[in-house]
Every structure is written in structure tokens, then in C-alpha cells.
Amino acid sequence: MRISSFFYTIGQGFKNLGRNKWYTLASIATITACLFLFGLFYSIIKNFEHVVKTAEEGVSVTVFFNEGITEEQILVVKSDLEKRAEVREVVYVSADEAWEGFKTDYLGEYADGFTENPLADSANLQIYLNDVSMQEALVTYIESIDVVREVNRSEVTATTLSGLNLLIAYVSAGIIVVLLLVSVFLISNTVTMGISVRKDEINIMKYIGATDFFVRAPFVVEGILIGLIGSAIPLVIIYFVYNHVITYVASKFTMLSSLLDFLPVETLYHTLIPISLCIGIGIGFFGSFITVRKHLHV
């Protein structure tokens, strides 16, 4: 392709936006509406996931050991546990640290009456997991270690959080699939309407001797531009709405702020921008590519 033809094609793509104002506006509005809903659900789901993840990070398994075990032996077990994939962090709490913690939490000034550490055999390992659904398997493994006396864990918390994680995955997949199907349906209708208006132009191009590529290229450029604009608008809207909402909730519902830890918009947009742009541009590209193809056999 000649350079002048390349720029002509790109230029026609831009000019087509202006030539078919209503079609362009309808297409952009459709993509904007779909991607706005997508972005909205994505933000809600990601925040929900974040809250659950934060809760998960607080869940730990505590391992107590047989009497007379040395600190070195406990540290060997710690080292083994740290190598496991499901383990995020293992914290060693010595008997003295356990007693200090207990005194601070429960006894206060009454602790002065104790001359010896009553929790002498309470040195333990606190294990934090990457994935709470793996807790049961880990506990089974730990209980099989000779020197372990007792393993404390909260089965209800782990089961609830695992269930929530699964629910979020299903709900988000379901919503995204439905939104994408609705988007494809709406956009294909809009593109079909727009192309039918320009069927004559495509026919003339074909009669004169334009190649399929040359006929299609301006429409594809136009589709990509519509997709780009249609995905940029909801990103800008969601950016401001999201920031406004989290600031409002944080200031009006201070009681909830300890429970609801919102994701910063930058973190959210780290993934939302590429996803939205890919969907918008992809829909624009394939929408125009496939629809023009129907009219190429002249």
C-alpha cells in the first residue's frame, strides 16, 4: 500500500466519524453504556474481593508443640512450613512473647503476682495463608508432624471466606458474560444500521475496483476510533464517580471505614484501563470487520 493511500485510509476513518454523526454517536453511546456498566460491576466486585482478601489475611493457624521442645526444633518446623505454596507467612512466638502478649491483653497490673512464666510451653507458630481454602490440607499435614501437640484454627471463618471467594468468582463471571453478550448484540445492531446506510458507498467502491482490504480499512479505522472513544468516556466517568463515592462513604460512615477498605482508584485502573480499552477497541474492530464483510461480495 502506498503511503498516500495509507494516510488516505486513516483520514477517511476519521472523516467517516463526522459524515455519519448520528451513527457515530449511537455507536459511542452504546459502547459507553456497556463499558460503564462493566466498569461499575468490575469496581464493585474488585472491592468486594479486596475486603474478603483483607479478611483472609487475618486468618491464621496456630501450632503448639510438645513439652520440652527446643526453639531450634520449632524453627526447623517453621522453615519447612515456609516452603509450602499455600503458606504466606509464618511467625514464631516464643513462650516469653506469648506471656507478654497475654499479660498486656488480659491481666494488666494483676500480672505482677506471677514470678514464673505460666505459659512456658506455649511457644507457637502463627501461620498466615495465601488461600484459606487450603487450610484443611495444611492442618492435616501439620497434625502429622511428631512434635506438634495442638493446632488451633477457625474452620467457620475459613469455610465462609472460601465460599465467598467462589461466589464472587461465579457472580463476576456471570455478570461479565451477560454484559459482553448484551454489548455485542447492541453494537452489532448499531454497526449493521450504520453500514446499511453506506451500502451504496461500498458497492461503488467494489464496482470501481477497490480491493476488499481497501474497502474495509476506513470502516475498521472508524470502528477502532469509536471503540476507543466509547471506552475512554466511561473510564473518565467512573474515575470521578468512584473517587467521589469512596470519599463520601469514608466521611459519612466512619463506623464502616474499619470494615470497608476501598481499593484506591489507581490500583483499580491498573487493570480496568487495559481491559476496557481492549474490549472497546476489540468490539469496534470486529464489529466493523465482520459487518463490512457481508457487503463485500458485490
Added chain:
Amino acid sequence: MERGYKKRRPGRQIPSDEVITMENVTKAYSTGAPALNGVTLHIKRGEFVFIVGDSGSGKSTLIKLLLRELVPTDGEITVLGYNLKRIKHSKIPKFRRNLGIVFQDFRLLKDRNVYENVAFAQRIIQTPNREIKRNVPSILATVNLAGKYKSKINQLSGGEQQRVALARALVNKPTILLADEPTGNLDPNNSWEIMKLMEQINENGTTVIVVTHNREIVNAMKKRVITMKKGVIIEDEEEGMYIDED
């Protein structure tokens, strides 16, 4: 463009001065009688041919077959050496660049001006900008529209719009000009003006094929006339007449 003698099946070789050859061409649609039924036709380089006949006689199907918009059900069509029954889809654009086409309803791009409509035909075949700037004013002068190159299509009369369509068809210097009812939407004065332009184009060497209902023009111009009826050629005469069968 032309490829001289080319072997075909069966038998007959195409003379090098023949630009269109149709041998026993039949075109049937899924329902009803065939639109064309065993049509044989030979058109030489530089001829001016009228194709006449009532509605449903097969004229439009014939034009569509020559443009390779349709594929014959049976028989062979060779245009400028291209066998239109066997031509690959990817070769069709290159083939069509040898043809100029004019329609009854002009089919101009209404959102572009006169210059852009004509330049459009050159851009499509990727003509360099320098040549477009030279060719378009020249062809607009030929159809007497040089002064209106900036006008929008809806600011032009029917005759002027058809002259723009003619300029667009000619700017790529086609070997064959196909005109499907080019005067169908024009008054008698404009119709004559268009036909005179076509005659002038023909005198410069372009083969011209005009499908028309305009009896007055056909009879006055004294050109070859092919008369069709119900999908067959019933008459083919040099300096023929369009006879009212009723």
C-alpha cells in the same frame, strides 16, 4: 489489458480485437424462468452498442454478468481476456479497473463535492496524489464541469450529476464503459448531452455499451442495437433500430 488469443474450452479462440465474448450463457435464479437463456454475444474493441428490451428481458442481468457481480449458471464469459466464470475473487478488483460503470440513479457520494467524487475513483485504485490532481480537473473539463468542482452533489441538476458519474467512470481510463439506463432519470436535453459525451468517448477508442429504454436516442444514433426478450437475443443489427413490438 487484452491478452490476445487465449485458449478456451470448447474450441473457439477469441480474436484479439474482441473485448467481450459470451458463449451460450445462461443465468438462472432459484425461482422462475432463467433471466438469460443461452445468450451468445461478441463485442469488438471500440464498438458502441445499445442493448434494448422490455423490463424483464435480461438486460440488467447481462450487465451484472459483465461486471462479474453475478456468475453464469452455464456457458462462458470472457471480458478482456478474463474468464469471468473462473476468475478468483482476489482478481476481480483488478479486472473491474478496466471497466467504467454509469448507473441510472448516478450513485454519487452525496456527502462529498464533485472533485472528491471523481478523485474517489482514483484513490480506490491507489493512484498517486500528483496524478489525481492532474487527472480530475482534466476529466471534469471533458464533461463540462470544470467550473463546478467544488459544488456539493445536491446542488447539481440531474444532468450534471450524471456527468459527474460519467467523469468518475472515465477518470481511470477504462477500456469498456458500461451504462445501465444512463438517461433514465434525465429530461430529453440532458439525455442528449450525455449520449453525445458517450459518443465522443467512444470516438476516442473506448468500447461503450448502453442499456436503455430510450427509443428516440437509439434510433437517432445509428449504432449497433442488440434487442433482448425473455432472456434471449432476438435481434442484433449494425445501425439497428429499437422497434416497438406493441
